[in-house]
Amino acid sequence: MSARPDAGVSRDLLYHLKRIRRVELEIARRYPEGAMRCPVHLSVGQEAVAAAVAVTLRREDLAVSGHRAHAHYLGKGGDLTAMIAEIYGKATGCSGGKGGSMHLIDEAAGFMGSTAIVGGTIPVGVGLALGMKQTGTDQISCIFLGDGAIEAGVFYESLNFAVLKRLPVLFVCENNLYSVYTPLAKRQPAGRCIADVAAAIGARTASGDGNDVEQVWSLMTDAVAALRAGSGPWFLELATYRWLEHCGPFYDNDIGYRSEAEFRAWQARDPVACHQARLIERGVIDAAMVARLDADIDGEVAQAFAAAEAAPFPEPGAAFTDLYAGP
Amino acid sequence: MAQLTFAAAINDALRIALTIDPRVICYGLGTDDPKGVFGTTAGLQAQFGAERVFDMPTAENAMTGIGVGAALYGLRPVLTHQRLDFALLSLDQIVNNAAKWHFMFGGRRAVPLTIRMIMGRGWGQGPTHSQNLQAWFAHIPGLKVVMPATAGDAKGLLLSAIFDDNPVIFLEHRWLHNLKGEVAEGDVRVPLGRAQRLRRGDAITIVAMSTMTAEALHAVDFLADHGVAADLIDLRSIRPLDWDMIAASVKRTGRLLVLDTGSLTGSVAGEIVAGIAERGWNDLQAAPRRLAVPDFPEATSPALTRTYHVRAEQIVDAVAAMLQRPIDSAPLAARRTHPHDVPGAWFTGPF
Numbered sequence: 001m002s003a004r005p006d007a008g009v010s011r012d013l014l015y016h017l018k019r020i021r022r023v024e025l026e027i028a029r030r031y032p033e034g035a036m037r038c039p040v041h042l043s044v045g046q047e048a049v050a051a052a053v054a055v056t057l058r059r060e061d062l063a064v065s066g067h068r069a070h071a072h073y074l075g076k077g078g079d080l081t082a083m084i085a086e087i088y089g090k091a092t093g094c095s096g097g098k099g100g101s102m103h104l105i106d107e108a109a110g111f112m113g114s115t116a117i118v119g120g121t122i123p124v125g126v127g128l129a130l131g132m133k134q135t136g137t138d139q140i141s142c143i144f145l146g147d148g149a150i151e152a153g154v155f156y157e158s159l160n161f162a163v164l165k166r167l168p169v170l171f172v173c174e175n176n177l178y179s180v181y182t183p184l185a186k187r188q189p190a191g192r193c194i195a196d197v198a199a200a201i202g203a204r205t206a207s208g209d210g211n212d213v214e215q216v217w218s219l220m221t222d223a224v225a226a227l228r229a230g231s232g233p234w235f236l237e238l239a240t241y242r243w244l245e246h247c248g249p250f251y252d253n254d255i256g257y258r259s260e261a262e263f264r265a266w267q268a269r270d271p272v273a274c275h276q277a278r279l280i281e282r283g284v285i286d287a288a289m290v291a292r293l294d295a296d297i298d299g300e301v302a303q304a305f306a307a308a309e310a311a312p313f314p315e316p317g318a319a320f321t322d323l324y325a326g327p
Numbered sequence: 328m329a330q331l332t333f334a335a336a337i338n339d340a341l342r343i344a345l346t347i348d349p350r351v352i353c354y355g356l357g358t359d360d361p362k363g364v365f366g367t368t369a370g371l372q373a374q375f376g377a378e379r380v381f382d383m384p385t386a387e388n389a390m391t392g393i394g395v396g397a398a399l400y401g402l403r404p405v406l407t408h409q410r411l412d413f414a415l416l417s418l419d420q421i422v423n424n425a426a427k428w429h430f431m432f433g434g435r436r437a438v439p440l441t442i443r444m445i446m447g448r449g450w451g452q453g454p455t456h457s458q459n460l461q462a463w464f465a466h467i468p469g470l471k472v473v474m475p476a477t478a479g480d481a482k483g484l485l486l487s488a489i490f491d492d493n494p495v496i497f498l499e500h501r502w503l504h505n506l507k508g509e510v511a512e513g514d515v516r517v518p519l520g521r522a523q524r525l526r527r528g529d530a531i532t533i534v535a536m537s538t539m540t541a542e543a544l545h546a547v548d549f550l551a552d553h554g555v556a557a558d559l560i561d562l563r564s565i566r567p568l569d570w571d572m573i574a575a576s577v578k579r580t581g582r583l584l585v586l587d588t589g590s591l592t593g594s595v596a597g598e599i600v601a602g603i604a605e606r607g608w609n610d611l612q613a614a615p616r617r618l619a620v621p622d623f624p625e626a627t628s629p630a631l632t633r634t635y636h637v638r639a640e641q642i643v644d645a646v647a648a649m650l651q652r653p654i655d656s657a658p659l660a661a662r663r664t665h666p667h668d669v670p671g672a673w674f675t676g677p678f
Contacts, residue, residue: 064396096433105432112399113432117423123389124424127396127404134352134378134402141396154419157389164384322430323468325437325492 002221004214007284009055013213014279015293016051017272020071022297023080026305027070027087028249035309036087038100043071045243048213048271049144049174050075056220057142057170062110062128064121065144067102068242069114072144077109080300085308092311096318118179119145119152122171126158129167140227142170148179150194151187156201159233163202166232170223171198173237174210180246181257198235210238211271214278241266328511333475334504336482337367337443341405343514344489345375348403351489353380354390355407355443364407365445365504387413391420391442395428398440403489410678411444411498412455425494426469437492441485446588447501448538449632449668450676454624459589461536462598464496465566471495471519472565474588476540478508480563483517491519498565500537500588501678502670522569524576528556531582531646534573534599536562538670539586539637546642549659555646565595573599574606581612582649586637587619594619613649618642629668638667 005013024042031040043050050071057063057076065072073083079094086093087101095103102116112128115121125143132139149155150173162169175194177184188194195205204226206219216238223234243263245252253260279285285293331339344351353371355364359382363369372380383390387408394404408414414421421442428438447456464472471493475481481499488495525540526547535543540561547557558576562569577583583603587596596617603615618637625635640656647654665672 062400093433095431095435098433099431103431105435107435113428113436115424115431117419120392120419120423123392123420124396124399126389127393127398128400130393130397131400131402134397135400154388154392157384157386158392160384161386161389161393322434324471325429325434325439 002218005217009217010214010279010284012055013051013217014275014285016054016075017047017213017275018293019297019300020047020050020074021272022301023074024070026301028244030305031249037089038087038102039247040087040101040249041068041247042244042249043068043242045266045271046174046176046210046240047071048216049172049210049238049240051213052216052220053142053172056217056224057140059110061140061142062112063142063144064112064125064128065114066118066121066146066149067114067116068146069104069144070101073104073106073111073114076111078104078106078111079109081304081307082106084304085311088308088311089313090308090311091314091318092308096322097314098322119149119154122149122155123158126162126167126169129162129169130165133165133167138228140168140170140224142172144172144174146173146179147175147177147184147194148187150197159198159201159203159235162233166230168227169233170227171203171233171235173235174240175237176240176242178242178246178258183258193237195235195237203233203235204231205235205237207237208239210240211266211269211274213271213275243267328509330507331478331510332504333478333481333506333508334366336478336510337485337499338369338371339510340482340485341368341371342374344405344486345371345379347514350401351379351403351405352397353405353407354383356383356385357409358382358407364409365501368407387416388420391417392424394440395420395424395438398438399436403439405441405443405489407443409445410456411446411460412458414442414444421470421494422467426467429493430469438494439492440494441488441497442494443497443499445499445501447678448625448636449502449670450674450678451627451629452625452678453627456678457625459498459620461498461565462589462593462595465595469494470566472498473519473563474498474537474565475563476503476535476537476561478506479510480517480523482510483515484519484563486514487516487519490516495519498537502538503541505671505673506541517563520564520567520569522560522562522564522572524558524572525561526557526559528558529580530555530557530650531584532558532560532573532576532580533584533586533642533646534560534562535586536565536595537588539588542637542639543586543642545639545659546646549639549643549656550646550654553654555650555652555654557646568599570602570606573603577603577607578610581610583611583615584642584645584649585615585617586642587617589620590622591617591619592622616645616649618645629666633667
C-alpha cells in the first residue's frame with residue numbers, strides 16, 4: 001500500500017474536501033428558497049472519495065456517476081459555476097437546463113455524465129473503457145457507484161465484461177449503508193463484503209475507510225498505478241455515511257429509519273474535520289492557512305451561486321431542441 | 328447492381344462500414360459463431376479481427392450500455408440481437424440512456440449506436456420469439472427506427488443507421504432474410520425518414536412496412552390485374568415518419584389502408600390513421616382502415632397461427648370493401664404453395 005500522501009497532496013485533499021462540503025452545504029442552505037427546482041442528492045459526509053479522485057486521476061481519465069454526483073463531478077474537475085447553474089435550471093448550466101442535479105456533464109474535465117437510474121452508468125463506464133482499449137490509450141474509466149447499485153443486474157453484467165476484456169475500469173463503490181431509507185441489512189445478506197462479490201467475478205479489490213481521505217488516496221493510488229500497467233478492472237469498496245436525507249437539504253434522523261446514535265458516531269468521523277485536525281497536528285497547515293482556505297472557497301462558492309442566479313433561463317423553445325444530433 | 332439476398336445485403340453493409348471507418352465495431356450473441364447470425368455477420372471477424380467483431384456475454388442490458396459508452400468514446404457500435412424479444416432486457420439502456428443522452432445533457436454529446444433486432448414469425452416461434460414492437464421504439468423521442476422490406480433498403484438503411492449520429496433501432500424481419508433483390512455496390516445509403524413508393528395508383532393509398540410490404544406487393548399486383556391501381560408506400564423508416572409522402576398520396580387517392588406487422592392496439596398503423604385524419608380529414612372519401620396482428624401473442628402450434636398474420640388476400644378483401652367493388656381474392660391465396668407458417672420452401676427451421 002502506498003505510504004501517506006506528501007504535504008502538498010495532503011493540503012490539496014483538504015482543499016477538495018472543504019470545497020465539496022461548502023458547495024453541498026450552500027445548496028442545502030439555499031434550497032428552501034425554492035429557486036433550485038429539482039431533486040438534489042447531497043454528498044455531505046461522503047466527500048473523501050471524491051476528494052481522493054481529484055488528486056489521483058488525470059484530466060484525460062473519464063468518469064461517470066449516478067444520482068448523488070455533485071462531489072464526483074467536482075472531484076473530477078467539473079466546472080462549479082456550470083453545475084450550480086444547472087441546478088438552478090439556467091441556460092449556462094452544464095446541460096443547458098435539461099438535466100438538473102441528476103444529469104451533470106463536463107466533458108472537458110473528463111466527467112462524461114451522471115444519470116438518475118441506479119446502476120445506469122455502470123455499463124456506460126465500461127463502454128468508455130472498451131473505447132480506451134481499442135484505441136490503446138493509458139486512460140482509466142472511473143465508475144462511481146453505491147451499495148444499492150450492487151443489487152442491480154447490470155452491475156454483474158458490466159463487471160463480468162470488464163473482467164473478460166481486461167478493461168481499464170476503476171469501480172469506486174461508496175457504501176453508505178442506505179438505499180433511500182432501506183438499510184443494507186434488508187437488501188443484502190448479513191456478513192457479506194461487497195468487495196468480495198466483485199472479487200468473485202474477477203476484479204482486483206480493496207476495501208477501506210471511506211471517511212479517511214488519506215486511506216482512500218492510498219488505495220486509489222495503488223489501483224490506478226496497477227490499472228495503467230494493464231491490471232484489468234479494480235473495485236474499491238469505501239465505507240462512508242450520508243449526513244443529510246436521501247434527497248433534499250435536511251437532516252432526517254427523526255423519521256425513524258436510522259438512529260441518532262448511529263449518525264453521531266459517523267459524524268464524529270467527519271472526513272473534513274478529521275483530515276484538517278490531522279494536518280494541523282502534523283504541522284502541515286496552521287489555523288491561518290485554514291482560514292485563508294475557507295475564505296477562498298467561500299468566495300468561489302459565493303461567486304458561483306451569484307453567477308448562476310444572475311444567468312438567464314433557457315428560451316422556452318430550447319425545450320424542443322437537442323432531441324437528435326446532426327441535421 | 329448485384330442480386331443479393333436480404334441477409335447478404337446486411338453482411339455487405341457491415342463489411343463496408345467496417346472497411347471505411349475504423350470506429351465501427353460489431354458485436355452480439357453469435358456474431359462469430361458458425362451460423363453468423365443467419366449469415367449476416369459471416370466472415371466479418373476473419374476479415375476485421377476479434378477486437379472489432381466479437382461475440383458477447385448473455386447480458387443484453389449491459390452490452391447495450393457498453394455500446395452507449397463506446398459510442399460516447401467515439402466508436403460506432405453495431406449491436407445485434409437474434410430476436411427482438413431478447414433486446415427487451417435492454418430497455419433501460421435504450422430508453423433511459425441511448426435515447427436521452429443527447430437531449431438531457433443539452434446536446435453536448437450524441438450516441439451513434441445501431442441496434443439490430445431480428446423479428447421472428449411462424450414455425451412455432453411463439454409468444455416470445457415473434458414480437459414486432461416498432462410502435463414501442465417509435466414512441467421514444469430520441470430514437471430512430473427503421474424497418475427495411477427489400478435487400479437494397481436493408482443495405483442502404485443499415486449504412487445510414489451506422490453513420491447516423493443518433494441511436495437507431497434497425498428492425499429486421501427473419502422472413503425477409505432469403506428475399507433476393509437488386510443491391511447497389513459500394514457505400515450507397517438510403518436516407519432515414521424517407522418512404523418509397525413501390526407502386527403508383529390513384530384508387531387507394533396502402534402504407535406498409537417490412538413483411539407487410541411483401542404481402543402488399545402481391546396484393547397490389549393482383550388488384551392491378553382487376554383494374555384497381557393502388558399507391559403502395561413502403562415506409563422504410565418508422566421514426567422519423569415520411570408524413571409528406573403519405574399525406575400527398577391520400578390527397579390524391581382519398582382512401583387509406585395501413586398494414587402493420589405489430590399488434591393492432593397502439594400500433595404504428597393507428598398513429599398513421601390518426602395523423603392523416605388530423606391533417607387530411609377533408610381528403611378522405613372513406614373511413615381509413617388498419618390491418619394488423621390481433622391483440623394476442625402469437626401462439627406456437629401451426630394449427631393456431633393459420634389466421635394470425637395479415638396475408639395478401641386479406642389486403643385485397645379490405646381494398647375491395649373500401650372501394651365497394653367485388654373482387655374474389657381466392658385465386659391469390661391459391662397461388663401460395665408453401666405452408667402458412669414459413670416464408671418459403673427455403674425455411675425449414677429451427678428459427
